[in-house]
Amino acid sequence: MTDHTPVLRLEDIVKTFPGVRALDGVSFNVLPGEVHALMGENGAGKSTLMKVLGGILQPNEGRIFIEEEPTVMTTPVQAKAKGVVFIHQELSLADELTVAENIFLGELPLKSFGRVDWGTLYDDTNAILKQLNVGFDAKTRVGDLSIANQQMVEIARALTVDPKAVIFDEPTASLTDAEKVVLFDVISGLQSKGVGIIYISHRMEEIFKITDRISVLRDGQYRGTLNTRETNEEEVTHLMIGRKLDLSRNESHHELGDVALEVRGLSCGKLFQDVSFNVRRGEVLGFYGLVGAGRTEIAETLFGLRDPSAGQILLNGQEVRIKSPIEAIGHGISLVPEDRKGQGLVLGMNCRDNMTLPQVDDLTAGPFVSDGAEIAIFDQYRDKLDIRTPGWRQTVGNLSGGNQQKIVIGKWLSMRPEVLIVDEPTRGIDVGSKSEIHNLIRDLAAQGFAVIVISSEMPEVLHVSDRIVAMYSGRVMREFTSDEVTEDSLIQAISGITGDKVA
Structure with a gap:
């Protein structure tokens, strides 16, 4: 981080909607070459503040300065022209267009008589994609890309201009670990050029890994700025929600009921093979594994969205065949999707x-x-x-x-329902709401529901689960009880290392 004049500064920003004061005198700045985290609970005002900054919304009061020059931005195009680029959490791509057309939409290079210069367009796009180290090219149809690669296209848009500040809103929500490394390299490259980065994320490990400062909003008001190296998760959380959270592992021992759901040797083509497990009433069964391990596909099969190629599904000891979500609901299975x-x-x-x-x-x-x-x-x-x-x-x-x-x-x-399946229950949710959802899941189990939780977050699956099924490449590697599992053993299992207790 450098100590120069802020590349961007907001002063006493107020934004109201009918009956709601979304921003109440918020001030904020980002320095050249720094990564400045903006944190707060859902509804704290982060997105509204960034929409003001990105020209999507206009403030009722307050001023915006770019390199200390007063600036008014009434549209996103105007904001981008002034060097402020907003990479949204929600994808805003045209599926039927190519990667190149999406990246340069509205700014296509032209020849005489208004014709598109396709050669220049593809060359410029491929040069940007090379920086991102992606496995697709300029002519790829965006609708054919995975969600993670579509996110990389969104990020590529920021590299078409010479930005002064780039806003990343939950940029890793759809990225694999390998793609996160590429993203962080891109951010590092922007820093080296003196670009200020505003980084919005609920993932504490990312915040403490790549940011220099952390500013916090709560209830539309600015609550303070902390130097990342001089603070910790507990202090940031307290500033965000005004209270301490219970982040301990699940140690509840309420009485469990009969087996509600049993799966025997379930397979679905190449997605997952020979999966067996059961879940009892009053129990939370966690599924943990890397992207592509087959967890979500198992849930979709149980809910009738996929046809199994082998195996049995038993509810209350009776085999059932589920061909559609309507049949799943009729059998008492519900799915909260990812x-x-x-x-x-x-x-x-x-x-x-x-x-x-x-x-x-x-x-x-x-x-x-x-x-x-x-x-x-x-x-x-x-x-x-x-x-x-x-x-x-x-x-x-x-x-x-x-x-x-x-x-x-x-x-x-x-x-x-007899069985409630919850896939990624807290994705994109702030730390305070995460705690509420976790407590809700535990309460549902205590009421006698059989609950299956699928999560990519180790602290989450450890916190809510009575047992944990670890998956790797479409197979169950190990099954742990909450009192025997360790972080090391869980990591080994989802990495394909079976250890001495194979399920």
Whole structure:
């Protein structure tokens, strides 16, 4: 980090929406060549502040300075022209266009008579992609890329200009460990050129690995800035949420019930093979493994989204064959998907309609859906899960990530499932809401639900699980109880090292 004039400075920014003061006099700056983390709970104001900075929203009060020059940015294009590039968490790519067309959208190099200079376009794009060390080229159709590679295309957009400041909003949410290394190298390269980096992430290990300073927002207000090397996770968390969290491992020992779900020798082509496990009522069974280990694919098979090629699924000791999600729901299996926005919610609908969507047919009064029955279900689970929303009419897309996740969980709990599968329960959720979701999962188990949790985060799977199934390359490597598992043994198992206790 250097000690020069800030490349970017915000002074007393206020942004209000009807009935909400989203930003309340926030000041913030980023120095040339530094990585400055911006942290806070979902709903703290981080995204609103960055949208103001990126020209998407205009502040009601306050000023923006670029290299100490007062600046007004009314559009993202104007912000980019002034050297401020915003890489969004939510992908904003056109699937049918090539990588090159997406990266230079709106800025395509032209020949005479307005014709696109395709040669220059592809050459310039491939030069950028070479910096990112990706395995695709300029002519690749974006819709054919994985989500992780689409994220790399978003990052490539920032390299088309000579930026003064680059905003990264949860950039690693969809990246593998190898792709994270490439991203951090790109950030390091930008730092060496004097570019200021604003880094928004809920992942503490990343924050403490690559940032120089950490600024915290809470309830739309600036709460302070800390030097990363001089602070710790506990201090940052306390600044974010105003309280301490219980980050201890799961040591609950409530009585377990009968086996609710048993899987014997389940396979699905090359995705996973010969998987066997069971989960009892009152138990949380964790699944842990690297990307591609087959965890999500197992959940999708249990929920009827994939056809197994071999094996048996037993519910309450009776074999069942599940051909569709409707059949899974009928058998008492519910799935909270990994992608809550894409698969778990209809973002333009209100909270009530999202929560009751799977059971609309059961809530009809004649030809119409019973508003009273829907509202009663919403009210019950809003109170039960502590969902923070002004009311059922609130559009789900306007809720924080943590409250959106609670809506999805409430939707499936209202179906009274035998088995609840939760895939990546806290992805993209702040540390305070993570704690609430973890406590909720433990409470559901205590109420007698059989819960399966799939997570890529070791602290999470250790914290909530009674037993942990470790997977590698489509196979179960080991099964641990919560009192015997260690971080080293878990890492060995998901790396393909079987040890002395093979499942």
